[in-house]
Amino acid sequence: MITRRQLIAAGLGAVACRSLSAQPAAEGSRLLTASDVHVADYPTVEAVRWIGQALERQTGGRLRLRQYHSGQLGRESEAIDMARFGAIDITRVYAGALNNTFPLTQALCLPYVFDSVAHLRRAIDGHVGDSILRSFEQRDLVGLAIYDSGARCFYNTKHPLHHPRDLHGLKLRVASSDIFLQLMRRLGANPTPMSLGETFSAMETHMIDGAENNMRSFQSSRHFEAARYWSESQHSYAPDVLVMSKRSFQALRPEDRALVVSLARQSVPVMRTLWDASEATARQQVIAHGVKVNAVDMPAFRAAAAPLLAEYRKQPQIEALYRRIRDFA
Structure with missing residues (x-):
C-alpha cells in the first residue's frame, strides 16, 4: 500500500526530474529544490x-535553486523525510519538528533556556550551533x-x-x-x-482556543x-534550521558542496536583518488590528516549566549543551 508521504515524495521526484531535463545539458548542471511552509516574503x-x-551567479547558472514556499510540498515533518530520502534537496524547518529524530535539537527548544534573541544568536553562532549542525549527518541530512x-x-x-x-x-x-506537548500539559x-496551515480554521471553528508561536508567524498566518x-x-526561542539531503549534497562536486555551505552561513545575517525589521512591522500591524498585548508573571511561568527542563537535563548530552548555552547568557 502506497502512503501519502510516498506519493508526495514520488511526485516531487518527478517534478525535479522534469525540471532537470529541461535545463541546458552543461556538464554538472543541476536544479536544486527547496521547501518552506512559510509565505513568499x-x-x-x-x-x-x-x-x-548567489549560487546561480557564482556558478554561471550551472547550479540553480527553485523554491516551493507556503507549504506547497506539505508539512514540515513530510519535508524532513523527503529531504532524508533525496526527494527534495533543501528544506527549512522549525527545530521542534526535529526533536524526536535529532535529539540534540531538544536543547534549543526547552523552555527558558535562552534569555533573549541576542543570547540565542551568540550561542548558535558558536560551538553550540556547530555541534548541532554536525549531528544531522547521522540521519541522512546535512x-x-x-x-x-x-x-x-x-x-x-x-x-x-x-x-x-x-x-x-x-x-x-x-x-x-x-x-511542547509536555510543556502545555505542565502549564495546565x-x-x-x-x-500551522490548519490552525486558523481550527480557531475559527472553536476546535482550539489558541496556539503558541512567534510574532512574525502570528502575523503572516493571519492568526x-x-x-x-x-x-x-x-x-521558548526555538530556532529554525536549514538542512540539505545528504544524498543530494554528496552528489555535488566538492567545490560546490563548499559553496553551498558557505552561502548558507552567509545567509544567516541576511535572514536576521529581514527578521528584525519584519517582526517589528508585524507587531505594529497586529496591535493596530486590535490585538491586546500583555506581560505575564514571568517567575511563575519559569517555575511551572522548571520540572520539564530538569527532566531533560538528566540526559548527559542535553546537559552539556545546556551548560554551554548558559555560558553565552
Whole structure:
C-alpha cells in the first residue's frame, strides 16, 4: 500500500526530474529544490532565495535553486523525510519538528533556556550551533545553517494570560514536539498537535482556543484575525534550521558542496536583518488590528516549566549543551 508521504515524495521526484531535463545539458548542471511552509516574503524564504541567487551567479547558472514556499510540498515533518530520502534537496524547518529524530535539537527548544534573541544568536553562532549542525549527518541530512525565529509566546481567543493558571482548560495548537506537548500539559493547557496551515480554521471553528508561536508567524498566518489576545510568555526561542539531503549534497562536486555551505552561513545575517525589521512591522500591524498585548508573571511561568527542563537535563548530552548555552547568557 502506497502512503501519502510516498506519493508526495514520488511526485516531487518527478517534478525535479522534469525540471532537470529541461535545463541546458552543461556538464554538472543541476536544479536544486527547496521547501518552506512559510509565505513568499517570510525572512527564511527570502534568505534561501538569496542563497539561490548567489549560487546561480557564482556558478554561471550551472547550479540553480527553485523554491516551493507556503507549504506547497506539505508539512514540515513530510519535508524532513523527503529531504532524508533525496526527494527534495533543501528544506527549512522549525527545530521542534526535529526533536524526536535529532535529539540534540531538544536543547534549543526547552523552555527558558535562552534569555533573549541576542543570547540565542551568540550561542548558535558558536560551538553550540556547530555541534548541532554536525549531528544531522547521522540521519541522512546535512545541517547548513540555524536561523533564529524570535520569542515564542501564547495567543488565544478567550482572554489575556497573566499566570500559568490562566491556561487551564485552554485547547492550544502545538507543533508535533514532545517538549511542547509536555510543556502545555505542565502549564495546565490541553495541547492539540496540528500543522500551522490548519490552525486558523481550527480557531475559527472553536476546535482550539489558541496556539503558541512567534510574532512574525502570528502575523503572516493571519492568526491575529481570530485570536485577539497575545501574552508575552517568551517560553521558548526555538530556532529554525536549514538542512540539505545528504544524498543530494554528496552528489555535488566538492567545490560546490563548499559553496553551498558557505552561502548558507552567509545567509544567516541576511535572514536576521529581514527578521528584525519584519517582526517589528508585524507587531505594529497586529496591535493596530486590535490585538491586546500583555506581560505575564514571568517567575511563575519559569517555575511551572522548571520540572520539564530538569527532566531533560538528566540526559548527559542535553546537559552539556545546556551548560554551554548558559555560558553565552
